[in-house]
Amino acid sequence: MASQDRLNAVLARPDGAAVSSPRPAPLLQVDGLSVSYGPHEVVSNVGFELGRGRSLALIGESGSGKSTIARAVLRLLPGGGRAAGRVEFEGQDMLGLPERRFRPLRGRAIGFVPQDPANALNPVRTIGAQAMEAAALADEPNKIVRKALVLETFAEVGLDNPQRVYDSYPHQLSGGMLQRVLIGLAVLPRPLLLVADEPTSALDVTIQKRILDLLSRLQHELDISLLLITHDLAIAAERADSLVVLKGGVVQEAGDTAAVFSAPASAYAKKLHADVPALNPDRYHKLRDPGFRLLDADATTTPKIEVSGITKSFTVDGKVLTAVDDVSFTVQAGTTHALVGESGSGKTTTIRLLLGLDQPDIGHISIAGEKLTGRSQQSLRTVWRHLQLVYQNPFTSLDPTWKVEQLVREPLDRFDIGTRDERTARVREALDNVGLGEHLLSRKPQALSGGQRQRVAIARALVLKPDVIVLDEPTSALDVSVQADIVEVLLSLQASLGLTYVFVSHDLALVRQLAHTVSVMQRGRIVEQGRVKDIFDNPRQPYTVSLLESIPTGVAGIARAPHPQLRRIINQEKIA
Structure with a gap:
């Protein structure tokens, strides 16, 4: 049974003594992995192992190195990225393989589910045309059989009308359907390892649960090992057998999920739990x-x-x-x-x-x-x-060519409020209200973190001193x-300003x-x-x-007690 994989079977010797059977070799073993871009090391000395049919979650905030580790395993680091150390898959070091020998493994033996289905699929080609490329990895020469495999896999991942999905373009499907398509394409060749990089971060909570349930079901039914990338400790605790907690490219702690979740040892893991x-x-x-x-x-x-x-x-x-x-x-x-x-x-x-x-x-x-x-x-x-609005995505709601000072001041300019000096003072006051310093005034959005961008968007809404803010x-x-930092900012402002x-x-x-x-x-x-x-x-x-x-x-586990x-x-x- 899968739950017994971590235990060493006890065998009886003829003389009555007991010995442990050899521990099965892990499917994936990472030792001393470091990733650098030029002189800057973004991942340092990371190690973990993942057994066959097991699941492991890499967790941490943006910039912690979790996606970089996944891409190092897949040999998909962007230009300039260099990985050192050992990444063994079925006992073979992947980092030392020539690309021509590794390429056949990617997709066939190691599947990948990317974070954003909208960007992962070609918008001008049908789902079917793209699915047939994935089906080719199953080494089936007959196109009719390949299409049948695609339709069967679409049904397997819970898409109700596989033929309609096959004939559709990406924009004609919902986000949850697109994510199921990507999962289907990843598992179609029956890989031994599936790497899922934040597969539900942009989905509704109900769709998120269905997708995670699907991944868990496929993992157990197909005996696939799952490497899950997430920033949410609760998701990781529900879906993974073991956890690796990362911050700044360094492992903070690692171990059995139940132990890390119930009694985190590092300050950073405790913060993730609290958030x-x-x-x-x-x-x-x-x-x-x-x-x-x-x-x-x-x-x-x-x-x-x-x-x-x-x-x-x-x-x-x-x-x-x-x-x-x-x-x-x-x-x-x-x-x-x-x-x-x-x-x-x-x-x-x-x-x-x-x-x-x-x-x-x-x-x-x-x-x-x-x-x-x-x-x-x-x-x-x-x-x-x-009456002001704070949009969902700070990456698209802020003009990338403008500096922070211009972005926050623009509403004052449009409504012709105050003198130049008064506007400057209100911009600084708005930034101070959301916990941003004046040193950011000359920066453009791309030079800010996601949290800083959203704080700028909130400051932009606050600068007019509105009574009502709509938060989309x-x-x-x-x-x-x-998210926890932004919520605290919003509630503190509401308590002090009566918003x-x-x-x-x-x-x-x-x-x-x-x-x-x-x-x-x-x-x-x-x-x-x-x-x-x-x-x-x-x-x-x-x-x-x-x-x-x-x-x-x-x-832990898919089945939970229903709401009372x-x-x-x-x-x-x-x-x-």
Whole structure:
């Protein structure tokens, strides 16, 4: 059995003594691996081993070296990268092999699932055309048989209509479907080792669970060894037999998953544990208390935001699609209201309506008693000064040719606020509010880390001193450690400045840490809403339960105990 691989079988000698059988050789063994770019060493003296049919997770924040190690194993380091040490696969040193001898192993014996399916697939070729290239690695000369293998593999990874997927272009499939395609193409040649580099970082929490369940199932059914790259300790603890914790290219600690997860020894591993939202739901309770007091103070107070019965439809290919259907919610001043749900649930359309970027077909929206619906773009300018947006991806929301000072100052220039000196002072104040120093003023976005970029985006929203900020998945592209820093910044600013947030997310664990109230959206409608604690502790809808059960908790194994409310909901539905 796989669970006994780590144990040495005890054999009886004729004389009655017991000896241990030889330990099976690992499939992958890394010893003293170092990776350099020119004089700069980014990975130093890393070592670990991965047995056949086992799983190992490399975890750490961006820049820790985990993806670099994976690419060194795959011999896919970018130009200028140089690896030293030993990387043995089935007892053979991979680093010393000529490229012509290693190339046949890549794809056949060692599969790779990249992080971003949108960039990994050619947008102008069908999925089928690209899949046939992967099928060629299975050494099947007959094209008809190869196509049958592709369709069979697509079905194996849970794609409902393999032929439609085969005929589609990448843009015609969802992110979860594209990731399943990549996993299918990676496992089609039946490799011995599968390297998965952050395979779910850009996916909804429910899709994330399905993809991770799929990887775990394929690993066990096909006896594939899995090298999982992730920044999330809870995901690693659920899915891997052993962990290697990295920081700055150096191993901080390594060992059996249960031991590292339950009692991390290094300060860095302890920090990773503390930064996982699902494991620390009340981490920011003191910063959120002012918002809860405002909710309790006076229920008759006029809401800061009032959304009433809004509906929005679009015509796509001659068919009417209702993206938002009779949505209503209110947000009290100084509190955070979250909109949660899977992709396609209507969250983004709702905030576009809230920002006045689109107009609802019916219904109305008011901010501080001022009606937004039915107004011209010009008349909305005065509203936008007090209503700002922080986008999901700081890599694309900031002009790469501008310096930080220009980026943060631009809203002041557009609204012609203050003198030149006053604008300079407000820019520095906004940066100080998000924990950035003046030394960054002359830098461009590419010279900043992901967390610094998102702080600049928040400073840009703050510089106008708005009353309301809409946060559209502001941390989904960030590591959990950086995410924790951003959340603390946001809540500290709310507590000190009395800001009102509308927070859009698919991550319910983060919502529990950050928000005061929540609306759960499914297919354009709100299925339930209320205070965060009430919804989390006593969900009424199966859809909400499914979101809650998708949150990684660090519990090893695929099967977990259901949410305590699930059986009650099922029983109620049977009675009805």
